Amino acid sequence: MHTEIAVNELKEHFESILSGNLNLIKVSPPLLLRKGNGVNDNLSGSERAVSFDALDVKDHQIEIVQSLAKWKRVALSRYGFTEGEGLYTNMNAIRRDEILDNLHSMYVDQWDWEKVISKDQRNLKTLKAEVRSIFQAMKSAEKYMWEFHPALKPILPDDIYFITAQELEDLYPHLSPKEREDVVAKEYGAVFLMQIGRTLRSGIKHDSRSPDYDDWSLNGDILFWSPLLERSIEISSMGIRVDEYTLLKQLKLENNEERMHLEYHRSLLNGELPYTIGGGIGQSRFCMFLLKKAHIGEVQVSVWNQKTLIDCRENNITLL
Numbered sequence: 505m506h507t508e509i510a511v512n513e514l515k516e517h518f519e520s521i522l523s524g525n526l527n528l529i530k531v532s533p534p535l536l537l538r539k540g541n542g543v544n545d546n547l548s549g550s551e552r553a554v555s556f557d558a559l560d561v562k563d564h565q566i567e568i569v570q571s572l573a574k575w576k577r578v579a580l581s582r583y584g585f586t587e588g589e590g591l592y593t594n595m596n597a598i599r600r601d602e603i604l605d606n607l608h609s610m611y612v613d614q615w616d617w618e619k620v621i622s623k624d625q626r627n628l629k630t631l632k633a634e635v636r637s638i639f640q641a642m643k644s645a646e647k648y649m650w651e652f653h654p655a656l657k658p659i660l661p662d663d664i665y666f667i668t669a670q671e672l673e674d675l676y677p678h679l680s681p682k683e684r685e686d687v688v689a690k691e692y693g694a695v696f697l698m699q700i701g702r703t704l705r706s707g708i709k710h711d712s713r714s715p716d717y718d719d720w721s722l723n724g725d726i727l728f729w730s731p732l733l734e735r736s737i738e739i740s741s742m743g744i745r746v747d748e749y750t751l752l753k754q755l756k757l758e759n760n761e762e763r764m765h766l767e768y769h770r771s772l773l774n775g776e777l778p779y780t781i782g783g784g785i786g787q788s789r790f791c792m793f794l795l796k797k798a799h800i801g802e803v804q805v806s807v808w809n810q811k812t813l814i815d816c817r818e819n820n821i822t823l824l
Contacts, residue, residue, distance in 0.1 A: 542766030590619030618782030689736035715754035742783020
């Protein structure tokens with residue numbers, strides 16, 4: 505019960521700071537989307553969305569949300585948001601193909617946010633400014649929890665360190681992408697790793713990214729070093745979204761040009777959607793980091809396999 509109370513305290517405080525720092529209004533998110541219009545996120549392209557037919561919706565299959573990366577951009581247009589204004593939601597999703605461990609659950613909960621920017625603001629300066637605003641909101645939440653719970657001593661650095669995936673590969677060419685993340689996160693405490701999705705000079709990608717929401721030259725992940733787990737934790741993925749030119753370029757690179765015929769993609773190519781920046785902040789991962797928990801199941805309720813249940817029981821980890 506102490507954990508449940510602390511989770512609620514943390515979420516309420518962080519939401520208020522985040523919305524103020526980024527000028528965001530809270531809106532209602534969907535749990536269900538129509539299949540086939542390109543709005544539901546297909547993540548790296550291999551994950552299967554949960555889909556079903558509904559008794560009274562006979563013209564479409566229904567999908568459960570995997571993320572709201574594209575829905576938010578449509579919502580900004582529909583609701584009439586203007587430059588400098590944005591929205592956020594408490595997004596809940598199901599990812600059936602997730603490999604379960606202490607950081608991964610089939611149930612995903614995020615603060616999903618999106619903000620209108622001008623075409624001229626599609627640059628690195630804008631991206632870094634928003635990252636720093638988010639990081640300062642996170643530091644505020646860390647300090648707030650420490651004031652009420654003295655055992656939760658702050659460990660985040662004063663500022664967040666910026667580095668590109670290529671720069672990181674150049675520094676540690678002999679390490680795997682995940683090992684590189686661990687090294688740089690341990691050194692700096694908090695890192696924004698940029699330009700994820702493009703092929704590096706080694707011929708591999710640091711990580712896969714869908715070609716139709718983030719601009720791969722203007723995106724990145726917020727990584728924190730966890731002394732408890734002795735590894736980095738990806739807290740947030742975000743970026744400036746594709747415009748009509750980068751959408752075509754990235755779809756071609758991934759051999760996904762058939763997506764251009766989907767409703768969402770046609771709207772973007774026709775200039776009907778605003779230029780935006782946005783991302784998702786993992787609620788449970790952020791909570792487990794600040795509350796110094798070893799397993800994501802300590803701060804969220806989900807379904808776990810038998811091995812997880814046994815391992816947690818043997819290590820005195822209480823799952824909600």
